[in-house]
Amino acid sequence: MSTHRTLAEDGTGPSGARGAPPGPPPRTTGGRGRPGRPAVRPGTLVKIALMAVVNALGVFGILAAWREGHLGILASMVALVVVADWVYFSRRTLPLKYVLPGLAFLLVYQVYVVGYTGWVAFTNYGDGHNSTQEDAVAALLMQNERRVEGSATYPLTVVERGGELGFAVVEDGVALVGTAEEPLAVAQDATVDDGRVTEVPGATVLGRQEVLERQADVTALRVALSDDPNDGSVRTQDARTGFVSVPSLVWDAAADTMTDVTTGTVYRATSDGWFRADDGQRLNVGWRVMVGFDNFATAFGDERYAGPFLRILAWTFAFAILSVVSTFLLGLFLAITFNDTRLRGRRVYRTLLILPYAIPGFLAALLWSGMLNRSYGFVNQVLLGGAAVPWLTDPWLAKLSVLGVNLWLGFPYMFLICTGALQSLPGDVLEAAKVDGASGWRTWRSVVLPLLLIATSPLLISSFAFNFNNFTLIYMLTGGGPRFADASVPLGHTDILISMVYSVSGLDGTAAKNYGLASALSIVIFLIVATISAITFKRTKQFEEIT
Numbered sequence: 001m002s003t004h005r006t007l008a009e010d011g012t013g014p015s016g017a018r019g020a021p022p023g024p025p026p027r028t029t030g031g032r033g034r035p036g037r038p039a040v041r042p043g044t045l046v047k048i049a050l051m052a053v054v055n056a057l058g059v060f061g062i063l064a065a066w067r068e069g070h071l072g073i074l075a076s077m078v079a080l081v082v083v084a085d086w087v088y089f090s091r092r093t094l095p096l097k098y099v100l101p102g103l104a105f106l107l108v109y110q111v112y113v114v115g116y117t118g119w120v121a122f123t124n125y126g127d128g129h130n131s132t133q134e135d136a137v138a139a140l141l142m143q144n145e146r147r148v149e150g151s152a153t154y155p156l157t158v159v160e161r162g163g164e165l166g167f168a169v170v171e172d173g174v175a176l177v178g179t180a181e182e183p184l185a186v187a188q189d190a191t192v193d194d195g196r197v198t199e200v201p202g203a204t205v206l207g208r209q210e211v212l213e214r215q216a217d218v219t220a221l222r223v224a225l226s227d228d229p230n231d232g233s234v235r236t237q238d239a240r241t242g243f244v245s246v247p248s249l250v251w252d253a254a255a256d257t258m259t260d261v262t263t264g265t266v267y268r269a270t271s272d273g274w275f276r277a278d279d280g281q282r283l284n285v286g287w288r289v290m291v292g293f294d295n296f297a298t299a300f301g302d303e304r305y306a307g308p309f310l311r312i313l314a315w316t317f318a319f320a321i322l323s324v325v326s327t328f329l330l331g332l333f334l335a336i337t338f339n340d341t342r343l344r345g346r347r348v349y350r351t352l353l354i355l356p357y358a359i360p361g362f363l364a365a366l367l368w369s370g371m372l373n374r375s376y377g378f379v380n381q382v383l384l385g386g387a388a389v390p391w392l393t394d395p396w397l398a399k400l401s402v403l404g405v406n407l408w409l410g411f412p413y414m415f416l417i418c419t420g421a422l423q424s425l426p427g428d429v430l431e432a433a434k435v436d437g438a439s440g441w442r443t444w445r446s447v448v449l450p451l452l453l454i455a456t457s458p459l460l461i462s463s464f465a466f467n468f469n470n471f472t473l474i475y476m477l478t479g480g481g482p483r484f485a486d487a488s489v490p491l492g493h494t495d496i497l498i499s500m501v502y503s504v505s506g507l508d509g510t511a512a513k514n515y516g517l518a519s520a521l522s523i524v525i526f527l528i529v530a531t532i533s534a535i536t537f538k539r540t541k542q543f544e545e546i547t
Contacts, residue, residue: 047088051084051085051088051089054081054084055081055084055085058077058078058080058081058084059081061073061077062074062077062078062081065077076107076112080104080107080108083100084100084104087100088100114526117519117522117523118519118523120515120516120519121295121296121516121519121520121522121523122290122291122292122293122295122516123288123289123290123291123516124272124273124286124288124289124291124294124516125288125515125516125519126506126512126513126514126515126516126517127506127512127513127514128284128285128286129273129286129287129288129289130288131287131288132287132288133269133273133287135287136275136285136286136287137229137251137258138229139285140247140249140251140258140275140283140285141229141230141247141249141251142222142229142233142247143284143285144247144248144249144260145222145232145233145235145245145246145247145248146245146246146247146248146262147243147244147245148232148243148244148245148246151243151244153241153242153243154169154170154171154234154241154242154243155169155170155195155196155197155240155241155242156168156169156234156236156239156240156241156242157169157196157197157198157205158205158206158211158218158236158239159177159197159200159203159204159205159206160203160204160206161177161179161200161202161203161204162179164179164180164181165179165180165214165217165218165221166178166179166180166182166203166221166223167179167184167221167223167234167236167242168187168190168197168200168203168205169184169197169234169242170192170195170196170197173192174186175187175190175192175197175200177190177197177200177203178223178224178234179223180221180222180223183223183224183225183226183227184223184224184225184226184234187200187201189201211239215239218236218239219235219236219237219239221235221236222234222235222245225244229247229251230246230247230250230251231246232244232245232246232247233245248260248261248262249261249267249283255268256268256269257269257275258275258283265277265281266278267281267282267283271289272286272289272291273286273287273288273289274286291516295516295517295519295520296520296524298517298520299517299520299521299524304487304488304489305489305504305517307486307487308484308487308489308491308495308500309500309521311484311493312491312495312496312497312500313497315399315493315494315495315496316468316496316497317468319399319402319403319406319467319470319496320464320467320468320470321464322403323403323406323407323410323463323467323470324460324463324464324467326403326407326410326411327406327407327410327411327413327414327463328414328418328456328460328463330407330411330414330415331410331411331412331413331414331415331416331417331418332414332418332452334353334411334415334418335414335415335418335419335422336418336422338350338353338419339419339422339423350415350419353411353412353415354412354415354416355412356408356409356411356412357409357412357413357416361409361472361473362472362476364405364408364409365405365409365472365473365476365477366476366477368401368405368408368477369392369476369477369478372391372392372401373391373392374388374389374390374391374392374393375388377391379391392477392478392481392482393481393482394482395482395493395494398478398481398482398493398494399493399494401477401478402473402474402477402478402494405473405477406467406470406473409473410463410467413463414463417455417456417459418452418456420455421451421452421455421456422448422452424455425448425451425452426451429447429451430443430447430448433446433447457536458537461533461536461537464532464533464536465529465533468496468497468498468525468528468529469496469497469498469525469529470496470498471496471498471499471502474494474495474496474498474499475499475502477494478492478494479492480492480494480495480499480500480503481493481494482494489503489504489511490503490508490510490511491503497521497524497525497528498525500521501518501521501522501525502518504517504518504521505517505518506518
């Protein structure tokens with residue numbers, strides 16, 4: 001004890017050197033040599049900045065979901081933001097820091113999309129069924145209006161408040177202001193000059209030129225007299241005088257009916273999302289409801305879709321299989337050829353061969369569409385001396401053209417993976433085959449090809465899935481045409497299932513929108529591709545290779 005005190009008092013360590021006694025390391029000084037908290041690392045500041053951006057985007061998404069009333073999306077966004085903050089500000093969640101971004105994108109862009117598509121597949125979502133029954137009632141009352149006979153006109157001024165157009169009218173000397181979202185209400189501080197509103201606090205009075213520039217919006221605007229849509233609304237045709245129009249339909253919420261006041265016809269709400277009369281007539285606006293398996297029954301049972309569906313399904317399988325086989329065989333042949341060390345200039349040739357792969361697929365398909373044009377295409381006019389071969393308008397030639405263009409676009413990918421697989425083959429195995437006296441063909445068939453397929457089988461399966469849904473090539477090259485002569489829907493001989501979904505959805509403008517049926521077909525495509533991929537993976541025993 002005395003020795004310890006002597007050392008401590010003397011200030012020397014065990015070796016006799018003068019210094020501080022053993023103990024915890026001194027704390028990091030913070031700023032100008034004064035003791036303080038540990039210095040903040042630059043990486044921590046970057047993390048805080050990035051998480052601030054993530055939280056800002058998350059709050060924006062939460063507010064947007066709240067405004068639109070999407071409670072499921074709102075809850076998901078809140079959960080993602082909370083989990084992200086917990087993961088990246090906790091020291092016990094190091095593995096999750098690397099997994100969370102991919103998991104979040106998987107949930108948002110895959111799981112949610114598939115789940116939402118599955119939900120839409122069991123609804124009648126489409127033209128005439130875009131929203132709720134309340135919105136359908138409001139739209140019907142607005143679209144079916146008549147002017148009140150003998151009603152007075154009002155001096156009217158067009159205003160803009162909060163980015164929305166509105167009307168300011170004068171009734172019995174009192175200024176009333178309203179918009180499409182807010183019914184007319186008394187504006188206490190509005191200025192009335194010569195029987196017309198000239199100034200409204202919080203709103204902008206539009207001049208004549210501004211009104212003319214937005215004439216269509218002004219004439220289409222309706223400002224409700226009250227919260228009850230049956231009371232009517234104010235409209236205008238000249239932006240100077242307004243008149244009261246009332247719906248020609250009367251909504252009875254208790255009976256769930258719409259009555260035409262001019263004819264007396266009663267339209268009752270039905271389970272399929274329409275207002276339908278006893279004689280079968282229906283109003284032109286419906287609402288979204290669950291329809292069960294009706295969309296799937298339509299896809300497989302309705303003659304308008306069932307016939308084209310089976311032909312398109314057969315062509316889709318043929319297109320995907322032939323595309324994989326042709327591109328793989330050509331890519332493998334070129335890989336074997338240019339893998340020979342005796343060939344000079346191999347690097348130049350390899351560079352030239354991957355050029356088609358470097359061109360964007362949609363652009364290449366558009367170029368080939370022009371080159372194969374029957375009247376002025378390069379192939380017919382230059383290579384064939386002015387022939388008029390219907391490459392894209394004849395059903396069989398169009399299919400051959402699609403396969404040929406896809407071969408040109410796809411063989412560089414197969415060439416690259418086959419080249420890599422060939423160069424990674426173990427040399428001792430090939431040498432052992434030679435020592436055993438195997439011929440070149442036997443070595444290729446029994447050694448090289450099995451090892452090559454082990455490495456390329458997962459990629460071949462993914463290539464099949466890609467070509468099964470190769471929408472870009474079909475849409476840009478042929479547009480799905482030529483059209484079926486005996487089909488009542490806009491589908492054609494080169495359509496594959498995914499382009500059929502696009503046509504059925506109505507997004508191309510050729511048919512009425514039917515998102516429910518299109519989503520049902522999408523689910524069918526998903527099940528087909530998933531089943532084939534799972535079976536193929538199991539048969540090739542490549543799960544271990546992928547993981």
